[in-house]
Amino acid sequence: MYGYIVGVVTKITPKNIIIENHGIGYLLIVSNPYNFSMNQEYKVFLHQYVREDIIDLYGFQQEEEKDLFLKLLSVSGIGPKSALSILATGTVSEIVKAIETRNDTYLRKFPGIGAKASQQIILDLKGKLNLVEEPNFQNTKLEDVEQALLALGYNKKEIGKVLPKLDQTQDEGILVKQALQALVK
Numbered sequence: 001m002y003g004y005i006v007g008v009v010t011k012i013t014p015k016n017i018i019i020e021n022h023g024i025g026y027l028l029i030v031s032n033p034y035n036f037s038m039n040q041e042y043k044v045f046l047h048q049y050v051r052e053d054i055i056d057l058y059g060f061q062q063e064e065e066k067d068l069f070l071k072l073l074s075v076s077g078i079g080p081k082s083a084l085s086i087l088a089t090g091t092v093s094e095i096v097k098a099i100e101t102r103n104d105t106y107l108r109k110f111p112g113i114g115a116k117a118s119q120q121i122i123l124d125l126k127g128k129l130n131l132v133e134e135p136n137f138q139n140t141k142l143e144d145v146e147q148a149l150l151a152l153g154y155n156k157k158e159i160g161k162v163l164p165k166l167d168q169t170q171d172e173g174i175l176v177k178q179a180l181q182a183l184v185k
Helices: 063-073 080-089 092-100 104-108 115-125 140-151 156-165 172-184
Strands: 004-012 016-021 024-030 041-051 054-060
Touching: 004 024, 024 041, 024 080, 041 063, 054 063, 054 080, 063 080, 063 092, 063 115, 080 092, 092 104, 092 115, 104 115, 140 156, 140 172, 156 172
Parallel strands: 024 054
Antiparallel strands: 004 016, 004 041, 016 024, 041 054
16 A cells, blocks of 8 residues: 655656656556646655556545545445546535535536435535645735644644634744644643
């Protein structure tokens, strides 16, 4: 089982990318290959999908995407192609919101997802998605604080709980200190 790979993207096609790591090019099936740039280094989260005649590696730029992909695979009738098409068309927070609010109209807009499949997704996953909804910060100070905390190794879920509580009249340095104090409690 693979967790992630760090490497340089050497090829982009409409369905996949090739990422080179120590002289080996790994072919990764991704939801939107054009979110990657040639000759750039990326950390890509992986899922190895194995069936009797298939061994594929699926890649995701965010861990939340990978988690949602795995949850979607657990739904009866949803395979990796359908799950990937859902991720390619919507954001993680939009998809989670649609499932939690039973918005099957939103889910039916994805390629290969009809009324029956959308109802099955809602039935199987409603209330089971503890994925993080990414906060939408209008304030660049909070964005800077978030990036600093991510660099220190905190995850988005922890950071998302702390940032709304900060005194935004302070400068970034003070905000980072306040956030760290709140995270340690």
